[in-house]
Amino acid sequence: MSVQLGVSGVPVIPQGTAYGLLIGLGVAFCGVILIAIKVQRAYLSEDSSTSEMFMVANRSVGRGLTASAVFSSWMWINETVFSAAFCYKFGLAVPFWWATGLCFQIALMAALGVLAKIRVPYAHTSLEIIRMRYGKIGHVVFIILNITNNVFGCASMILTGSQLIYGVSGMHFVAATILIPLGVVLYTAVGGLKATFLTDYLHTAIALILIIYFTLTTLTHEAVGGLGGLYDKIMATASENMIPRNYEGSLLTMKSVDAIIWGLILKFGNLALVVMDTAFWQKSFATEVKATVPGYNIAAVAIFGIPWGLGTVIGLTARAIHNTPIFPTYPGEFSPSLVNAGLVMPYTIKALIGDKGIIAFFVLLFMALTSTVSSSMIAVSSIISFDLYKTYINPKATDKRLMKVSHLAVVFHTIFITGISLALNYGGADMTWIGYFRPILSCPGIIPLGLTLGWSKQTRLAAIASPILGFLTGLSVWLATAKSMYGTISIATTEASFPALYGAIASFFSPALYSVVISLYKPESFDWRRFLLIELAEAPKADESESSTTPSDDEKENKAETGPSESKGNGIVISESPSENTSVLASDAEKADAVRVRERQTVSLSASGDNNSLDLDNVQHPFTEETLQELRHWYRIAWAFFVVIVLVTFVAWPMPLYRNYIFTKSFFSSWTTVAIIWQFFAFFAVVVYPLYDGRHAIVKAFRGVWRAIGRKFNKA
Structure with a gap:
């Protein structure tokens, strides 16, 4: 099940075209985003020069854009290119x-x-939450877990992308590795998280159009003959396409041992990539109160159709035509090394669509890569600027200073991740081994991180020790299983399916046991009100002279149009008495001035970690009771949806099909038709709906631009 890199296949696109596309797309996206940032600043009062805007987009992102951004961040190369390659290897399961x-x-x-x-x-x-609850040591432990998870994930995508570009064009992988993140760093460093939301939307729109185009064009090609024709060709070539450990060796069965093992390992690895990646947390922090649950769940449902529909159609089509004259490798063998390098999809597109299809594939590849890299840049820059610089180097850093550090962190991360990718490449990295090791390294932090928010009894020692013990447990199980099953410990044996699966399971579940046992040994109880001492990023600059500047007419007009948002505040309110009910809104400068002294006391306490001296009875939540009730309502909906989606996708849907059954023609046609319809649903959910959801802001920005153009022409 290895993913092999550095494989030189049959070039299907000229090097010059590949260079032009990679550089041109990067420059084009950078230009579009820089224009969008200027429009936002001028007409929507969204200034990315503040850290709140740069890191969490002023907590004002709506449902549609949230869904699009999460979808884009999670649509890696794996969901497109390698889902087709593994379908070719193991069948439609x-x-x-x-x-x-x-x-x-x-x-x-x-x-x-x-x-x-x-x-x-x-x-x-x-990580800010971890520091508030567990102090410096716990903070450092989770910083290491988060950064290693992020570095492994991002570097593996750049590495895979650069090698894939090398395989289809012959472009040197070093050039591809440098060019992939180059354009991304420019707009990310300037625009921050909101810029990545906008680029994520563009990535999503373009990628989904191309995915639907590839799926439908492949099926309707005369060499395939539609769903019925594809089924007939697969059955006609069944004897030469036998798959070991599939029921009767068929490509058209859900009873595939390799497929289900791969699926289980993927679940653990992907769980770590989401929960232990600060980028997904930041996107949730950036959303409006009403947008978090709907936005994330729309993305969760929409993403389902991408690997299912595209992977099934492209992977099976490649099986049907790989021994025909139209396939690029014909009359040579389409070797396992070429399959493992991910060349199933580009070769199939070249055979059926031609040069224009390959150019479109290159664009899709660029969309998937840059979306991942952009999200990673913001996440790591936030860790460096907020969790390292502000916490341990300069606790009194102003908002302006934080922004400078964030920009430098984006550049540093780009250089660092490029270097790591090149080192892995020259070191002969095996992507399957990296993919199997990553869950063992990252999964131990998932349950302790969840319990940080959900269980007040988890102690500091438990939170610090359980991830470390969990990692050692997973590592031991992984290596011991490889030794017992294959007699030796090597790259080959540790990247086998069962040792990796058992190691991932131990790494994920054992920290739960460790945490509970250690917490009960010396019990403590955490007061959730301490979390309210985390302040807004720009709270320390409240006493700067520019904060008291009178708003301009344009700003007043923008505020009048947008109105106040409950999710925006200027700090935590500490009342003089527990019964006093005071609230501070970002637009209410007078009340902000009244509590500013008390805010600075809160900031000082939270930064030092000495919170015991503060009377928590005097700390009030910044949200109104009505807003909190609404959030609790969404919280219940979120857990209900999670339980339903797990039961449906893990049990109710696939398990009845894991039996001695080969798809009939009608069942296969229905199965694949539903997968294709799901792609269209994804398009409407994360491309069309965000336009509707953000229609007011779009109209407002358009009017502002139109008036500005009109004034320019009048002056001329």
Whole structure:
């Protein structure tokens, strides 16, 4: 089941075209986003030069854009290119299991995200929550877990992308590795999280159009002959396409041992990539109160159709035509090394669509890569600026200083991740081994992180020790299983399916046991009100002279049109007495001035970690009771949706099909038709709906631009 890199196949696109596309797309996206940032700043009062806007988009992102951004961040190369490659290897069960391994993590993040809004309304990163509850040591442990998870995930995508570009064009992988993140760093460093939301939307729109185009064009090609024709060709070539450990060796069965094992490993690895990635937490912090659960769950349902539909059609079509004259490798063999390098999809597109199809494939590849890299940049820059610089180097850093550090962190992360990708490449990295090791490394932090928000009895020692013990347990099980099953420990034996699966299971579940046992040994109880001491990023600059500047007429007009938002505040309110009911809104400068002194006391306490001296009875939640009731309502919905999606995608749907059964022609046609319809649903959910959801802001920005153009022409 290895994914092999550095494989030189049959070039299907000229090097010059590949260079032009990679550079041109990067420059084009950078230009579009820079224009969008200027429009936002001028007409929507969204200034990315503040850290709240840069890191969490002023907590004002709506449902549609949230769904689009989460969808885009989770649509990696794996869901497109490698779902087709693994369908070619193991049959149609793989794309389905791949789809089920993508959606439940996003549903889980919806529940955790809305719980974070209730418990920690002004958090910027998940690590900030860890520091507040467990102190410096716990903070450092989870910083290491988060950064390693992020580095492994991002570097593996850049590495895979650069090698895939090398395989289809012959472009040197070093050039591809450098060019992939180059354009992304420009708009991310300038625009921050909101810029990534906008680029995520563009990525999503373009990618889904191309995915639907590839799926339908492939099926309707005369060499395939529609769903019926594809089924007939697969059955006619069944004797030469036998798959070991599939029922009767068939490609058209859900009873595939390799597919289900791969699906289970993928679930653990993807769970770590979501929960232990601060990017997904930041997107939840950035959403409006009413947007977190709907936005994340729309993305969770929409993402299902991508690997299922595209992987099934492209993977099976490649099986049907790989021994025909139209296939690029004919009359040579389409070797396992070429399949493992991910060349199933580009070769199939070249055979059926030609040069224009390959150019479109290259664009799709660029969309998937840059979306991942952009999200990773913001996440790591937030860790460096907020969790390292502000916490341990300069606790009194102004908002302006934080922004400078964030920009430098984006550039540093780009250089660092490029270097890591090149090192892995020259070191002969095996992507399957990295993919199997990552769950063992990252999964131990998932349950302790969830309990940080959900269980007041988890102690500091438990939170620090359980991830470390969990990692050691998973590592031991992984290596011991490889030794017992294959007699030796090596790259080959540790990347086998069963050792990796058992190691991932031990790494994920054992920290729950460790945490409970250690917590009960010396019990403590955490007061959730301490989380309210986390302040807004720009609270320290409240006493700067520019904060008292009178708003301009344009700003007043924008505020009048947008109105106040309950999700925006200027700090935590500490009342003089427990009965005093005071609230502070971002637009209410007078009340903000009245409590500013007390805010600075709160900031000082939260930064030092000495919260015991504060009377928590005098700390009030910044949200109104009505808003909190609404959040609790969404929290219940989120958990109900999570349970339903797990039961449906893990049990009710796939399990009855795991039997001695080969799809009939009618069942296969219905199965694939539903998968294709799901792609159209995804398009409407994360491309069309965000336009409707953001229609007021779009109209407002358009009017502003139109008036500005009119004034220019009048002056001329």
